[in-house]
Amino acid sequence: MFYAGLxxxxxxxxxxxxxxxxxxxxxxxxTGAEHRRLANEIMDEALRKLNLTTxxxxxxxxxxxxxxxxxxADKQVTEITCHMRGINWLFPSVKTIIDIGGQDSKGIKVxxxxxxxxxxxxxCAAGTGRFLEVISDLLxxxxxxxxxxxxxxxxxxxxxxxxxxxxEQETLLQLSKGTSIEDIxxxxxxxxxxxxxxxxxxxxxxxxxxxxxxxxxxIGLCKALEERVGFPVIVPPEPLITGALGAxxxxxxxxxxxxxxxxxxxxxxxxWEAVTFFDEKPTKG
Amino acid sequence: MKDINKKTxxxxxxxxxxxxxxxxxxxxxxxxxxxxxFCCFPPVEIMTALDFLxxxxxxxxxEPITVADGYLPTVMCIFYRSTFDLGMKGRFDFIDGFIGxxxxxxxxxxxxxxxxxxxxxxxxxLDLPHVDKGEAVxxxxxxxxxxxxxxxxxxxxxxxxxxxxxxxSLHNKQRQLVRELYYLRKPDPPLINGSEVLQVMISIMxxxxxxxxxxxxxxxxxxxxxxxxxxxxNGRLLVWGSLIDNIKFTDLIESSGLNIIIEDTxxxxxxxxxxxxxxxxxxxxxxxxxxxxxxxxxxxxxxDTSYKEDLENRYSYLKDxxxxxxxxxxxxxxxxxxxxxxxxxxxxxxxxxSLGLPVLIIEQDYSTASLEPLRxxxxxxxxxxx
Numbered sequence: 001m002f003y004a005g006l007x008x009x010x011x012x013x014x015x016x017x018x019x020x021x022x023x024x025x026x027x028x029x030x031t032g033a034e035h036r037r038l039a040n041e042i043m044d045e046a047l048r049k050l051n052l053t054t055x056x057x058x059x060x061x062x063x064x065x066x067x068x069x070x071x072x073a074d075k076q077v078t079e080i081t082c083h084m085r086g087i088n089w090l091f092p093s094v095k096t097i098i099d100i101g102g103q104d105s106k107g108i109k110v111x112x113x114x115x116x117x118x119x120x121x122x123x124c125a126a127g128t129g130r131f132l133e134v135i136s137d138l139l140x141x142x143x144x145x146x147x148x149x150x151x152x153x154x155x156x157x158x159x160x161x162x163x164x165x166x167x168e169q170e171t172l173l174q175l176s177k178g179t180s181i182e183d184i185x186x187x188x189x190x191x192x193x194x195x196x197x198x199x200x201x202x203x204x205x206x207x208x209x210x211x212x213x214x215x216x217x218x219i220g221l222c223k224a225l226e227e228r229v230g231f232p233v234i235v236p237p238e239p240l241i242t243g244a245l246g247a248x249x250x251x252x253x254x255x256x257x258x259x260x261x262x263x264x265x266x267x268x269x270x271x272w273e274a275v276t277f278f279d280e281k282p283t284k285g
Numbered sequence: 286m287k288d289i290n291k292k293t294x295x296x297x298x299x300x301x302x303x304x305x306x307x308x309x310x311x312x313x314x315x316x317x318x319x320x321x322x323f324c325c326f327p328p329v330e331i332m333t334a335l336d337f338l339x340x341x342x343x344x345x346x347x348e349p350i351t352v353a354d355g356y357l358p359t360v361m362c363i364f365y366r367s368t369f370d371l372g373m374k375g376r377f378d379f380i381d382g383f384i385g386x387x388x389x390x391x392x393x394x395x396x397x398x399x400x401x402x403x404x405x406x407x408x409x410x411l412d413l414p415h416v417d418k419g420e421a422v423x424x425x426x427x428x429x430x431x432x433x434x435x436x437x438x439x440x441x442x443x444x445x446x447x448x449x450x451x452x453x454s455l456h457n458k459q460r461q462l463v464r465e466l467y468y469l470r471k472p473d474p475p476l477i478n479g480s481e482v483l484q485v486m487i488s489i490m491x492x493x494x495x496x497x498x499x500x501x502x503x504x505x506x507x508x509x510x511x512x513x514x515x516x517x518x519n520g521r522l523l524v525w526g527s528l529i530d531n532i533k534f535t536d537l538i539e540s541s542g543l544n545i546i547i548e549d550t551x552x553x554x555x556x557x558x559x560x561x562x563x564x565x566x567x568x569x570x571x572x573x574x575x576x577x578x579x580x581x582x583x584x585x586x587x588x589d590t591s592y593k594e595d596l597e598n599r600y601s602y603l604k605d606x607x608x609x610x611x612x613x614x615x616x617x618x619x620x621x622x623x624x625x626x627x628x629x630x631x632x633x634x635x636x637x638x639s640l641g642l643p644v645l646i647i648e649q650d651y652s653t654a655s656l657e658p659l660r661x662x663x664x665x666x667x668x669x670x671x
Binding site: 078080081114118123 | 643648655658660661662664665668669
């Protein structure tokens with residue numbers, strides 16, 4: 001039996017298919033303005049890689065910002081629970097998860113495999129992937145490279161602001177002063193880490209700490225966060241996929257909860273169509 | 286009672302909720318005078334006794350604030366900015382009297398600015414002490430006398446004791462009916478959902494008390510025998526804090542795996558939970574009720590005791606609510622810049638968590654346009670409970 005987790009984030013869509021024993025395949029694609037509608041194609045791609053058809057998948061759980069109306073998902077669960085489940089499966093010792101996504105960041109507390117508390121950033125891009133995107137654009141450096149570059153800094157500059165727009169202005173000011181890109185980026189990562197840290201602190205940071213989401217792929221940000229937290233943090237081998245992994249784990253659990261007939265009935269209800277957002281009936285939560 | 290569209294019970298409540306001033310305008314056309322008032326402190330009994338229709342002034346989460354920002358600072362409570370915005374746009378142009386109140390600093394500021402810029406024929410500002418004992422009660426009674434005199438002028442007649450007593454018992458009947466309605470939420474799942482209750486609560490603040498009482502009775506009878514009750518969900522929620530007056534908000538909460546069971550808010554239990562005591566001078570009972578029994582953090586219930594005893598003293602009613610209605614989670618609703626409730630958060634959270642109740646605090650923007658991003662928070666909260 002196969003189980004699928006589909007995590008439609010604000011920036012990246014991830015699909016993971018697993019069976020009872022292991023992860024069989026993953027697909028990671030940008031969500032984009034139009035691509036988000038095409039989550040079913042990304043799902044198809046994953047199925048093709050395994051030579052499977054939709055009927056082979058026992059249960060599909062959708063998560064992430066785009067989870068609300070997935071016509072082929074059997075259940076929707078928040079990315080908060082899914083990241084928690086994914087990380088708990090990979091690293092059972094983790095008690096605090098810091099998820100840095102494209103448009104939001106979250107702190108998640110785990111206790112004995114259960115979600116006990118969480119905190120999310122308010123309506124502001126500071127402390128999210130979007131903040132780093134804006135700055136890397138401004139500096140003309142590739143987003144993938146900013147972390148490494150920041151590590152070469154010798155005298156990190158002070159970016160005091162907690163607002164993306166103001167940080168942008170401060171960055172320009174530093175550039176005109178002749179500050180090196182390395183030092184600016186180190187300052188940017190520190191500012192971002194400080195913002196995320198002060199948010200997650202509200203739910204008490206306890207060992208072990210794991211970082212997930214796109215932000216975890218940025219070594220500069222991880223180091224800056226480690227400095228703030230005061231001890232080493234765990235970064236999963238593929239931090240983008242923990243949400244989809246958690247969703248697939250929940251999918252396999254849900255399968256066991258219901259009878260074969262109910263399962264088939266659910267599968268027949270799936271519509272293999274593009275994902276819409278908020279204007280349709282939600283997938284049953 | 287004349288009911289033009291002949292809807293009854295929940296359907297009627299929905300109709301009144303959607304067209305809030307419709308009944309008031311109809312009655313006005315028949316010669317009745319309408320008094321708009323702020324929050325749950327101006328005594329509706331005095332208005333009813335003088336044959337006014339008391340109409341609760343609320344904001345509108347669907348209407349962007351465009352005019353009010355020229356008069357009120359944006360760091361102020363969005364609910365009152367919205368209410369004033371509607372006033373400036375003529376939404377309440379039919380009211381004959383306006384009673385503002387020192388419910389909080391936001392309400393006070395707005396009351397004065399209202400009487401300056403919105404030309405309601407009769408204006409009164411009700412001062413309300415922040416403490417609830419001793420001389421505060423007699424001071425407040427004095428203020429109620431001023432209120433009475435002002436609206437006697439508008440009514441063109443004196444308030445007689447007997448009509449005030451009748452009005453008190455009519456509104457006490459309403460309080461009893463509201464509590465009866467709330468008891469229907471005790472089963473799991475509740476017999477009536479949060480959006481339906483909200484529609485009823487808003488409705489009874491927009492129509493005369495007798496019609497309101499008849500409406501609640503119809504709803505109770507309808508709900509008791511209905512088949513289509515809400516789904517069973519993970520969470521049974523106590524809502525504490527700033528008011529909620531739009532069902533898009535309660536719909537969002539209830540579509541995220543939570544049933545709203547009881548609301549300790551200014552559109553929920555607060556104005557209705559205690560009856561007004563019958564006293565020889567009815568104003569004594571009225572003064573004590575509004576000052577001591579309408580639970581809102583705007584009134585300091587002082588205690589000279591330890592932190593723990595103080596919490597017990599101030600919030601034990603929430604423990605009783607939680608126990609009786611078997612709630613398993615609390616949503617602390619803060620309208621952005623509501624200092625009254627915002628400053629209370631650390632203490633109330635401490636208290637509720639010590640009872641083993643998980644608490645979700647959200648500071649929201651009092652706008653339906655910014656509701657959807659809250660879905661993940663509510664759903665994740667439901668998942669922590671489940």
